Amino acid sequence: MTLLDVVDLDAGYGDLQVLYDVDLTVEAGEYVAVVGPNGAGKSTAMKAVFGLADRFDGSISFDGEDITGLAPEQVIRRGLSYVPQTENVFPSLTVEENLRLGAYVEDEVSEDRKRAVFERFPVLEERLDERAGSLSGGQQQMLAMGCALMLDPDLLLLDEPSAGLAPDLVDEMFDRIDAVNDGGTSVLMVEQNAKEALRRCDRGYVLASGENRYEDDGEVLLTDEEVRQQFLGG
Structure with missing residues (x-):
């Protein structure tokens, strides 16, 4: 069952558009990672879902309900929780x-x-x-x-959960996110540590310049030569 469905999302801040026709989905119980270079719009996508960025076009639905344009205090009551970076x-x-x-x-x-x-x-x-x-x-x-x-929550939104952590703590943080997902909570995570995120997740998206570039199972993206060369450092 599709829990989160983002379709043709244009979003940004004031007059600044950051996202262009972005699509994202999360199935019930799924662990999805969004990766890409700095400035790709990853965090903006997360904030747009939670009502913290301006949405110019497109739609966002959660558990079959249209939540496009809802404020954060309304979104959280639907079963989404968000952890800022x-x-x-x-x-x-x-x-x-x-x-x-x-x-x-x-x-x-x-x-x-x-x-x-x-x-x-x-x-x-x-x-x-x-x-x-x-x-x-x-x-x-x-x-x-x-x-x-x-x-x-039915869906936990995580924005760069490993940012600023000492290297020896990064694996522990990912293990705890795995456990949250294993306990039945769907996870949508934006993450700078792209290789580890794709290794852990069920499915991943690669954003660049505010647009969808790739979408596939995490392991498939991790081993895709083009993705590795362009976004994972070879």
Whole structure:
């Protein structure tokens, strides 16, 4: 079943158009990666889906419902959660306070969902009463993902989850994303580490200059000579 369907999307910011006729789909339970060079429009595509970029044309539907033009607070209620690349936690608040804010659209914070987050990210329970700003970069990224998962979304949008992490933490972050997907949450991820993203995902898209260039299974794109030479460094 198609969960997310983006068709002929033109998007950008104000008078600046960044995306041109971009198509993206995510099936239920699927793990999809979007890769490409800097300035390709990858993050803009993610923001457009979540209502954070201006959409000029095209359509976005989620679980069969047209969500084109909805604001983020409306999108999140449909079952999508989004983790930005930067400034994705409140550093002056505790880990617990951040998690509670992750579920802000709920009338009551679900202890079961919090427990599920702790099972995926045990360090968050260990540091529950500490300020988020005291966590390492990797732990802050886990907290940001934990906040997004507090609403038990059908689709998790991740924007450059490995950005800024020490090399020895990158594999751990990808392992945790794998586990989230294995638990039944669909994932749409924009990622600078293109080779690892394509190695891990079910299916991938390559964007360049705001347009679709390639789409295929992750392993197929990873071994495609043209894709490797143009976008993966050979």
